[in-house]
Structure formats: C-alpha cells, structure tokens
Amino acid sequence: GQSLEQPSEVTAVEGAIVQINCTYQTSGFYGLSWYQQHDGGAPTFLSYNGLDGLEETGRFSSFLSRSDSYGYLLLQELQMKDSASYFCAVRSGYSTLTFGKGTMLLVSP
Amino acid sequence: NAGVTQTPKFQVLKTGQSMTLQCAQDMNHEYMSWYRQDPGMGLRLIHYSVGAGITDQGEVPNGYNVSRSTTEDFPLRLLSAAPSQTSVYFCASSSTSFFSYNEQFFGPGTRLTVL
Numbered sequence: 001g002q003s004l005e006q007p008s009e010v011t012a013v014e015g016a017i018v019q020i021n022c023t024y025q026t027s028g029f030y031g032l033s034w035y036q037q038h039d040g041g042a043p044t045f046l047s048y049n050g051l052d053g054l055e056e057t058g059r060f061s062s063f064l065s066r067s068d069s070y071g072y073l074l075l076q077e078l079q080m081k082d083s084a085s086y087f088c089a090v091r092s093g094y095s096t097l098t099f100g101k102g103t104m105l106l107v108s109p
Numbered sequence: 110n111a112g113v114t115q116t117p118k119f120q121v122l123k124t125g126q127s128m129t130l131q132c133a134q135d136m137n138h139e140y141m142s143w144y145r146q147d148p149g150m151g152l153r154l155i156h157y158s159v160g161a162g163i164t165d166q167g168e169v170p171n172g173y174n175v176s177r178s179t180t181e182d183f184p185l186r187l188l189s190a191a192p193s194q195t196s197v198y199f200c201a202s203s204s205t206s207f208f209s210y211n212e213q214f215f216g217p218g219t220r221l222t223v224l
Binding site: 008030031033040041042043044045048050087089091094095096097098099100101102 | 113140149150153197201211212213216218
C-alpha cells in the first residue's frame with residue numbers, strides 16, 4: 001500500500017519562510033504533487049515534481065528526492081492568505097493520487 | 110467555464126436512505142474521481158473513471174456506486190447511508206495526458222451528514 005507522512009501543523013510569521021516536509025512509501029511512483037486547501041474549500045493544485053530537484057513557482061517551491069522518498073514544499077515571503085492546509089500527494093498508480101493527511105499552516109502577523 | 114460543479118452543497122440523510130451526489134465538469138476532461146475527506150484523514154479516493162463507460166475502485170469504495178455515461182457527469186450513489194459515511198465529498202477531474210493526472214481540478218464539495 002501507500003503511506004505519506006507530513007507534520008500536522010506548522011506555524012510561522014508573515015514574511016518568513018516555512019518548509020513542509022513529506023515522506024512517502026509507495027509501491028509505484030509517478031510523481032509528488034502539492035495541494036492547498038483553505039477552510040475546507042476545494043483543494044487547488046500548487047506544484048508537481050516528477051524528477052529529483054527543485055521546482056519553483058513564484059513564492060512557492062517544491063523539492064523531490066526519489067532515493068530518499070522525500071519531498072518538501074517551501075513557502076517564501078509568507079502572507080496571511082497562505083494560512084491553509086497543505087497536502088502532499090503521491091501518484092502511485094498511473095491515474096490515481098494518494099494524499100497525505102495534510103499540514104495546517106498558521107501564519108501570524 | 111464553470112469548472113467542476115457539485116450538487117447539493119449540503120445534505121442530511123437518515124440511516125438507510127439512498128441518494129446521489131452529482132458532479133459535472135465542462136472542461137472536456139476524460140478523468141473524473143470522487144474523494145471523501147474526514148477530519149485528520151486527508152482525501153481518500155472512492156472511485157474514479159478514465160472515460161465514459163469506464164470506472165474503477167479506489168481506496169474506500171464500499172457502500173458507493175458510480176457510473177459514467179457521459180464525459181461531463183460522474184454521479185456518486187450511496188446505496189444505504191450509514192453514519193460512517195458522514196463526510197465531505199469532493200469530485201475532481203483532469204485530462205489524461207501523463208502529467209495531467211497530477212493536476213486535478215476539484216469541485217466545491219458536498220457536506221453530507223448521516224443521522
């Protein structure tokens with residue numbers, strides 16, 4: 001089966017940098033994705049890593065190390081609106097995603 | 110484009126009742142899926158479809174049925190509701206190119222309570 005581990009909660013202040021880690025165990029691997037969810041609303045796609053290394057999209061970056069079964073999401077220049085839950089998701093089957101339990105990020109002034 | 114739409118937004122059922130959660134998308138996506146989200150459990154895949162007439166089970170399919178007669182619609186049926194099915198249900202879609210499965214578009218969710 002598949003399992004993903006990520007911290008349940010992270011706190012930071014506005015303007016800071018925060019890193020949310022994700023480790024996974026999976027029988028197949030087609031990539032690691034990150035999603036953001038505000039207050040139980042619709043999850044929205046943030047980024048995807050299929051190969052090792054860093055992918056940057058504006059203030060957000062995501063990293064993957066397939067040999068370590070590890071990835072992280074890096075959020076820079078934190079804003080209050082970044083307070084949300086963040087989910088890592090492994091694409092373990094060709095067409096299916098398995099999500100982690102989510103990390104709640106609380107950004108304070 | 111409306112994206113992915115779900116109805117109803119909220120629903121209360123009694124144990125044993127049946128109902129259908131509706132999901133529609135206007136992005137011509139071949140792939141559609143249903144997830145449930147419970148507190149502290151993340152999103153768990155119930156059923157998915159890679160095209161009209163094709164469905165498959167996800168991680169937690171028991172108690173749910175799906176069918177896919179058109180590209181646009183992917184309804185989820187609860188056959189005999191149980192309190193354990195109290196949850197928030199999300200429908201999602203994507204195209205079926207290799208990368209696209211990673212970027213799924215989610216609907217706003219249906220909040221279901223079973224008494």
